[in-house]
Amino acid sequence: MTSSEQAELIVFIILAPLAVVTALGMVLTRNAVYSALLLVVNFFCLAGFYVLLEAQFVAAVQVIVYAGAIMVLFLFVLMLLGIGNEVVVKEQMRGQRPAAVLLALGLLVAIVGALAAGVFDAEPASLAAANEGGNVEAIGRILFTRYTFAFETAGILLVVAAVGALVLGKRQP
Amino acid sequence: MRVGPGAYLLLSAILFAIGVAGVLIRRNAIVVFMCIELMLNAVNLSFITFAKTNGSLDGQVLAFFVMVVAAAEVVVGLGILVAIFRKRSSTSVDDVNLLKG
Numbered sequence: 001m002t003s004s005e006q007a008e009l010i011v012f013i014i015l016a017p018l019a020v021v022t023a024l025g026m027v028l029t030r031n032a033v034y035s036a037l038l039l040v041v042n043f044f045c046l047a048g049f050y051v052l053l054e055a056q057f058v059a060a061v062q063v064i065v066y067a068g069a070i071m072v073l074f075l076f077v078l079m080l081l082g083i084g085n086e087v088v089v090k091e092q093m094r095g096q097r098p099a100a101v102l103l104a105l106g107l108l109v110a111i112v113g114a115l116a117a118g119v120f121d122a123e124p125a126s127l128a129a130a131n132e133g134g135n136v137e138a139i140g141r142i143l144f145t146r147y148t149f150a151f152e153t154a155g156i157l158l159v160v161a162a163v164g165a166l167v168l169g170k171r172q173p
Numbered sequence: 174m175r176v177g178p179g180a181y182l183l184l185s186a187i188l189f190a191i192g193v194a195g196v197l198i199r200r201n202a203i204v205v206f207m208c209i210e211l212m213l214n215a216v217n218l219s220f221i222t223f224a225k226t227n228g229s230l231d232g233q234v235l236a237f238f239v240m241v242v243a244a245a246e247v248v249v250g251l252g253i254l255v256a257i258f259r260k261r262s263s264t265s266v267d268d269v270n271l272l273k274g
Contacts (some may be wrong), residue, residue, distance in 0.1 A: 005175050012176045016184050023188050023211055026204075027195035035204050039211065042188075046214050049181065055221045055233045058240075062217075065240055070210065070247050077251045079205055081258050100197030108190035115182050130230045139237070142230050147238075154241045161245035168252035171259075 008052050019045035036074050043067040054127040056135045181222040187217035202254055202264045206247065213243045 007172045009161045022042040025080035131138050143151055188211060195208030217236040224232025255263060261268055 008176050012180065016180070019184065020175065020187055020191070023191045026207060026211065027191055027198065032201055032204050035207055039207050043214065044209065046218060048186075052176070053181065053225045055236070056234070058217075058221060058233050058236050061237060061240060064186065065244060066210070070232065070244060073247060073251060074203065074207060077255060081203075081264055097198050101194055103197065104190045104194035105269065107193055108186055110185040111189070115179065115186065126229070126249055127225055127228060130228060135233075138230055138234060141232055142240060143237075146231075147234055150238060154238060157237070157245050162250045165252040167246045168223050168256050 011048060011052060015045045017087045019049075032078055033075070036071060036078060040067050040071050041117075043071070054135065057139045096155060178222050178226045185215045185219040185222070186238055188212075188218070200265050200267060202249075202257075202266050202269075205266060206250055206254075209241060210247070213239055 019042055022038045022045065026038040026042065029035055029038065043062060047059040047062040047067070050056075050062060127135075192208045192212035193213060195211065198204050199205050199208065217239055220232040220236040220239070222232075224230060224236075255267060258264055
């Protein structure tokens with residue numbers, strides 16, 4: 001075992017339980033602001049995994065866009081709308097919560113079963129050849145050659161989303 | 174012991190299942206949105222794991238586009254939430270059971 005593999009193992013052992021615990025905490029805590037802050041920690045853990053998986057650019061975007069912009073937007077809306085604790089006045093469907101937990105567990109078992117069919121023992125290839133000259137450069141090269149159309153479409157989507165948010169946020173006369 | 178792709182994919186599956194459970198259990202629409210973000214991130218993690226197993230960068234570009242779409246979705250979704258809150262003074266998903274405001 002090389003030292004870099006050892007380092008990856010140590011970082012994974014620290015980050016993986018943290019990611020699972022923060023995700024569970026986000027679902028279980030009653031206070032929505034705590035949920036948002038736990039989700040920020042979860043996003044930082046995921047950024048750590050991306051670095052381990054040689055995706056430095058996506059890790060940086062994860063911290064800037066998700067942990068930065070999107071979660072600030074969430075917290076802003078939470079503060080704007082008031083942050084009363086969740087009170088369930090009346091269960092709309094009886095037994096929905098246990099059924100939800102059971103269904104989620106069933107989904108987990110199904111996914112893991114599908115994974116166990118062969119991916120678990122896959123040999124990890126290296127991105128060293130693809131990342132030639134740096135991860136950001138390589139991503140930029142592929143983004144502006146093979147994925148130019150998708151990139152332009154994403155720009156249009158963002159403009160439409162911004163205009164849509166303005167229209168929705170405008171007070172009706 | 175080496176961290177293989179299986180460990181990352183298992184973690185991704187766990188996070189996705191937690192997100193699904195959150196969407197089904199929680200009643201606050203903003204928290205439901207956060208659970209959807211968690212699911213999108215779990216899928217991103219598997220995309221990036223597969224990028225490494227295949228030795229190509231396409232998975233990373235795909236994860237990047239998922240982030241772009243997630244940002245657009247959050248902007249519009251939170252806009253709709255604010256509009257609903259103005260009408261009904263509530264963000265509980267149980268209160269929004271009619272299409273016509």
